[in-house]
Amino acid sequence: MSTYRAEEPALDWAPPPGRMLQRELDARGISQAELAARAGLSTKHVNLVIKGNASLSSDVAVTLEQVLGTPAEFWLSLEAAYQAQEIRAQRRESLASYSEWASKFPRDLLVARRVINARDAATEIVAKLLSLFRVASPSAFEKTWLEPQASYKRSQLHQIDPYLTALWLRLAEIEADDLLTNAAPYDPDALREVAAKLPPLTTMEIADGFREAQRLLLGAGVALVFIPEISSTRICGVSRWVGGHPIIAVTSRYKTFDSFWFTLLHEIAHILMHPRRSTYIDFTGKAQDNTDARESDANSFAEETLIPSAIRSRVIAATTPEEIVNIADHLGISAGVVAGQRAFLTNDWGGAIAKLRSRGDLETELGQVQSQGAWDA
Structure with a gap:
């Protein structure tokens, strides 16, 4: 990407x-x-x-x-x-007087993400960071990128690095810009239709499923992008608006693929159900925060889209991998998604059923998923 x-x-x-x-x-x-x-x-x-x-x-x-x-x-x-x-x-x-501000961003990370070149001097790094964030000074950066973070809706709030959070969000914006040149106007009705089409994609290889989800969402005016995780941000997923379009950005923090699909639907729910221009940041694969009504609403949307409430009792009652597979076949979704939802509903995260949850490194799995160009981690 x-x-x-x-x-x-x-x-x-x-x-x-x-x-x-x-x-x-x-x-x-x-x-x-x-x-x-x-x-x-x-x-x-x-x-x-x-x-x-x-x-x-x-x-x-x-x-x-x-x-x-x-x-x-x-x-x-x-x-x-x-x-x-x-x-x-x-x-x-x-x-030169801004070098202390620039030091908030690890040099190795900036080189890896191709924000700077390895031999750039301190003043060149400052200039490129200001250009990256489209600001004229560190104080302008603070007003544009740090102050808004106080109003971001966060699931499972952790102490995070605000500078690296801003960097990750900006890289997501840039990635989304590439996609949005070909995006349809945002259409909430179309987005609801896309959400209903996502569960069957969970049966595909994760890279193929991501690519198809990206294509479907773009048709509804929503950009889905993948940005490798930045240490000290803890971000799993984000939904926010760039110009007149919503974007959903995900990281490589997921360890099980069912968590990725759940959070994707969770972020879609934020776009559909909650105020425009808001930014929602989720820090856990399950995107759980039942003390926040908006987070609970988004969770309910994701749960119902993956496994309708009428089926949920069967999921809870299942005790063997075979039963989970049968439910998944009936729903047309992956057994890993059903296993993941059962774990959440029963708080039973181990055993043979847990082994149905596909695992992998999204940074590796999505390495060949490209919108334009290539990303370096």
Whole structure:
């Protein structure tokens, strides 16, 4: 899947427009004094412009167009490029003071996720982080990425690293952007239909099931993305809005695949049932937090979608793997999902039935699932 790639720096050199003006005068054999006379400007002002001590204004640009026949847009574009270069240089001087902020993001992680290059200097790392988060300063980062975390709805709240949480969320946004270029408008009715189609996908290989879920959700205007876990975030799944589209992002934290499918449906429920623009972060594979009504609602939606309440008593009463397999065949879903739901309903997480729950590393299993490009973990 695509990953943020460190951008090449902007060009560091733009000639002062006065230098180009002097070359033009030399080519034509016109002195500064003669240009001043023709343009109705003082010789001193012409000299200041040529030396770069005075900016080349729109009025002077139009005057040069009249006198030299060179379009005003040419001179103004030179002036704009030169001024931008100067501001960039001033901004780079301030980047060194942001190095402590940048140190909140482990260098090895930034290299692995291709946010920076291995040989980048401290100021380059700062510049690329600011560019990644689309902010101008650490204080702007705090207002844009840290302060909103206080209002995020969290299941099973843990102490987490807010900086790395922001990094993971931003990488998820970038991944979703790739998908959303081809997304249909968000349609809640279509999303409900997609949710009903997900349980049969649990019988597929996890990579194939993920890919098909991704395709179906995109048709409802929802981007499903996979971003490898970042240590100290504890995130399993997130539902949030980017522009006019909801996105669901999942990590490699799941150890059993039925937990992945449960949380996917849990996040779909948040999108369908709860306020737009909210961000919901889940930290456990089961996404359980019965003290929060929204979390309970989302759990109930996922449970009912996977195993209708009319069947639940059979699941609870099952004592052998064979019975679980029979129920799964009847429902058209994987035995691992039924086994996982039974474990939750009975609080019995061991025994022969538990072995039906397929296990694996999503980072490995989904390594070949690509939207565009490839991700590096």
